[in-house]
Amino acid sequence: MTENPIDRAPERRVAFGEAAEQYDAARPGYPDELVTDVLEFTGRRPQGVDALEVGAGTGKATLAFAARGVTLTCLEPDPRMAAVLTRHCAAGMPHVTVENVDFERWQASDRRFVLLLAGQAWHWVDPEVRWRRARELLVPGGTIALFWNDWLVADEPLRHELRAVHHRHLQGLPPHSIVDAQPRESVMAPNSWVWEELRAQEDFTDVEHRLYLSRHTRTTAGIVDLLSSLSSYLILTEETRRAVLSDVSRTIDAHGGALELETRTGLFLARATPA
Structure with missing residues (x-):
């Protein structure tokens, strides 16, 4: 019996x-251009940016921003995930702090940030609280930066084979x-839910959307690892996941490996309005 990964969607976040x-x-x-654009949007030197990262994962965005100061x-x-991120930041990055907690429950005391960023994560945050919490944690004029890949x-013929x-x-x-x-279910277009929700928030202004395009080559093993890291594959039964990935491997190998x-x-930017 074939399996529908969408049926188990609530499990994908964890x-x-x-x-x-x-x-x-x-x-x-x-x-790198995205990192530069975000920092320029804040209007501050990187060393003067105190940022809160939501859903940091293993540090795909963290390390890029930390490298700028x-x-x-x-x-x-x-x-x-937090353990991998902590390992990456253990040496030479005293300006990075990792906390194993979700955004909705995190206690910030009176601390406020110049930048709130989330890479590949904002859609997992509770929609009932995400925008309000973001505004509460930003200084007036602070930047929210949300981005996804x-x-x-x-290759179209190979894409059709992999669909099959x-x-x-x-x-x-x-x-x-x-x-x-x-x-x-992409958020890349300006008319996506991110754009519509952000523009509807009275607490944010100067909303912008930017798109960056690139290409890179992946080996068969690299593609299998990428798919294995996606939530919609992780929630498949082990038997189904193995069967799909084995078939994917054979197909890519037949096309040269x-x-x-x-x-x-896609990047969405906005500024917090005065309180």
């Missing part, structure tokens, strides 16, 4: 820790599948 090391090794980071408090609810197989592989084992394609012609991924990175 699935990443099962593959923390794979996530760290396989997930692409974010463009930004001070970061990183919130990561999964202890296995989408990955698509650039998934249909052999699953009732429906996983959300954010790399074998879509166009991303489903590598493929090109098109990466689309």
Whole structure:
């Protein structure tokens, strides 16, 4: 019987820790241009930016901002992901603090931040509280920066073959599948839910959307590791996941053992209004 990964969607938020090391090794980071744009939007020198990172994961965004001199408090609810991030920051990054807690429950006392950032994570935050909490934790004029990556197989014939592989084992394609012609459930477009919700908030102004495009080549093993780090694959039964990934491996190997991924990175920026 084929499996529908969407049926187990509520489990996806807590699935990443099962593959923390794979996530760290396989997930692409974010463009240097994005980091530059975010810091320029704050209007401050990087060393003067005190940032709160929501859903920091293993540090794909953390390390890029920390390398510029930004001070970061990183919130990561999964202890296995937080452990990898802590290891990365243990040497030479005293300006990075990692806390194993989710954004909704974190107690900040009276501390306020110049920048709140979230890479590949804001959609997991409770929609009933996320915007209010963000405004409460930012100084007046502070920046919120939310960004995501989408990955698509650039070669159309190979993409169709990989779609067929998934249909052999699953009732429906996983959300954010790399074998879509166009991303489903994407936040890249200006008219996505992120854009609409952010523009509707009285507590935020100067809303902007930016898009960054890049391509990179991945080996068969690299693609399997990437898929293995995605929540919609992690929540599959072990038998189904093995069958899908084995079939994916055979298909890519038959095409030379590598493929090109098109990466689309969407960034949303806004400023907190005066209290």
